[in-house]
Amino acid sequence: MASKKSVNEWEDVFRHYDKDNSGTLDIKELKDMLKSNNSSLTDTQIADAFVFFDGASGDKSITLEEFTNGMKKLVEVVKSLTAFFHDCDKDKSGTLDREEVKSVVLKAYPKMPADEIEEIFKSADVDGNGKITLEEFLNACS
DSSP states (O other): OOOHHHHHHHHHHHHHHOTTOSSEEOHHHHHHHHHTTOOOOOHHHHHHHHHHHHOTTOOSOEEHHHHHHHHHHHHHHHHHHHHHHHHHOTTOSSEEOHHHHHHHHHHHOTTOOHHHHHHHHHHHOTTOSSOEEHHHHHHHHO
């Protein structure tokens, strides 16, 4: 569960990027927020994020409640993915090597060809050092 401090920070961020003081974020305001940290998100990923936050109403605007609820969900997803990463890190090195990734993928998809597993690994190993860090893993899952 998110702390009260986190929720207050999210509310402050929301209000900062609600440039027209409408009480909602439109797609441009969300894009400005997401790009403010030198994010490399594509327009498609930003559109997906907008739909995620906009929720079931789909009214093309994100309320403060939708935003904070979405952030809470994201925190839980990151926690779950982080725990999964650590479970997969059998040698407790803090990174995933090819064998650790292969083992996990084959448990879920026993018939996956080796070349496809290698492609998954290479796409996640952004710096090409042969190891997937937690940050690379989380980015690959987004």
